[in-house]
Amino acid sequence: MNNQAMEQEDETKPLWRHVSKLRKTSGGGNNLIKCSLCDFSFNGSYTRVRAHLLQLKGEGVRSCPKVSSSKLVEFIENRDVKEKKGPSTTCIS
Ligand SMILES: [Zn+2]
Numbered sequence: 887m888n889n890q891a892m893e894q895e896d897e898t899k900p901l902w903r904h905v906s907k908l909r910k911t912s913g914g915g916n917n918l919i920k921c922s923l924c925d926f927s928f929n930g931s932y933t934r935v936r937a938h939l940l941q942l943k944g945e946g947v948r949s950c951p952k953v954s955s956s957k958l959v960e961f962i963e964n965r966d967v968k969e970k971k972g973p974s975t976t977c978i979s
Pocket of ligand 1: 921923924925938949950951952
């Protein structure tokens, strides 16, 4: 049950700036999330926010059509700087 700690850690992560958390969803630490760039909404945690914005495959969320390759580089650079503060959240499910 360390979802709580992870979730708080997530608040500091830079990609949250590009999405809105609409509300909590039942079960686990998931939120209903809306992308500020493309208005797409989905259920999930930071893992999915990252998958959406960084156009990662395999997280069950579609990639963001509004992220250009230059923005993608910016996101990745931000992520690398900020995420050194904590352990990565690769553990889903
Ligand atoms: Zn998007």
